[in-house]
Amino acid sequence: MRAASGIQRYGLRFVALGYLAALLMVPVTIVLFRTFEDGLGPPLEAIASPDGQHAFWLTLVCVGIAVPLNTIFGVTAALVLVRHEFRGKAILNTIVDLPFAISPVVIGLALLLVYGRNGWVGQDLIDAGIQVIFSTPGMVLATIFVSLPFVVRETMPVLQEIGDEQEQAASTLGASGWQTFWRITLPSIRWGVAYGIVLATARALGEYGAVSVVAGRISGQTETLPLFVENEFTNFNLAGAYAAAIVLALLALAVLLGMNLLKRKEREA
């Protein structure tokens, strides 16, 4: 028996695909079309402009610092939360999820209130010659904040699933903590970790709200690609906005492909 007759099935399929087309596929196609409407020239020019170039590199710097740090933190936190029992574990577990529950603007405000001129430590840092807000460190901090939970959340279930028998065996046979980790634990959790890294990278690349609050949006100085998109758009430079958007969309597509690949690897493993 089929759960639905032919007509019902086609009806549901039609509604579902129609909804997805109206919300996702058609808008994305139109942006692609509009970007290359006048040929490759205008979008390439916008991307190659000094501000566009700078935005691209600054985005890479933020991602390049935030994602590795969150990966180290994520794997350690997952090990601590899965393999250990201690008081306050539930609280720690909840705090890890907080960045998911907080508006990006609130995250930006939070950093402003700590590191800004009138913030808790802002003036002291400025006196020491370190500018955090309206500068790269603040943007990196915002990126770390928003991409923090991904590696932890993707690694924890895998750790739970593999159990700790092999680790205990290695331990009993005299392996040190590091040896056990590198030879036993990491190889078995690597696809979960990789999946978390991919998600964290996607979020870090595209973060707009939190970064925009702490960046002050100085073109060519504190502008990442998402901020560049917004700036070009408000300055009526649609070609530039679409071009940068396409770069980000292509990166998003690469992320999607990566996710699919890793899911398959995880299933095979």
Place this chain on the structure above:
Amino acid sequence: MAANDATVAAPPRVGIRLPVGGAALSRGAVTLWLTVIVLIPLAAVVEHSLQDGIGEFWEAIAEPEAIAAIRLTLVSSLIVVAINATMGTLIAWVLVRDEFRGKSIVNSLIDLPFALPTIVAGLTLLALYGPKSPIGANVAYTKVAIVLALLFVTLPFVVRAVQPVLIEVDREMEEAAASLGASRARIFRSILIPNLTPAIVAGCALAFARAIGEYGSLVLITGNIPFDTQVASVYIFGRIESDAPASAAAVSVFLLVLSVAVLFALDLVVKWSRRHARG
């Protein structure tokens, strides 16, 4: 409190000795990282919202412009959650139970809103539903645009929550019901819906928490008109820009408490349904 836990000595337990010189050290490092990156900044928001007393806090939230923004945020988020509950479940059903060419591509596309930067999402929607709309459907700078943008960014939550449950649901139950003469509507109501409800609720809670805080996808498409299309996150941004951080912090704390409460409630629902499923 969490900071103190780090100093508590590790209980003697057989198990893997963590790298980085032992359990207590790695636990301390994790706690320290979370404190510096997440807790201290959030504490600053709470402190700032209350620095002029609880009276000022309520006044900042009760400002007409703030009230309007919060109400718009809540109403549009609830609408979005309701649509997601229906459409998300329907899409999940089609992706699990239906077979058609290109299904796996459609399945991967569901994650696109998670991968696509929010500002690009806004720009994308504007291309089809903005002033230059090729189908003449210009909803830019209206409340409809808010709902559209929120639907876009929250699309994956319900679909991805329901899909795995739908795969696991025992087809035999449905087949038995059918052979006993139950109508399709009856099977849907009495078998599928009760099985799927916890997953739908979970997806909805995540979508709601995301929707009330959403910012990037709304910047370009809503026009940010006070008392009309200004949502809470945009209001907060405006307050920061006009150098009124205390008022920004107050509305922030309100949003913060709301989304944490929703996620906490979700945790309870998940625990309850697990116990329910086992019993």
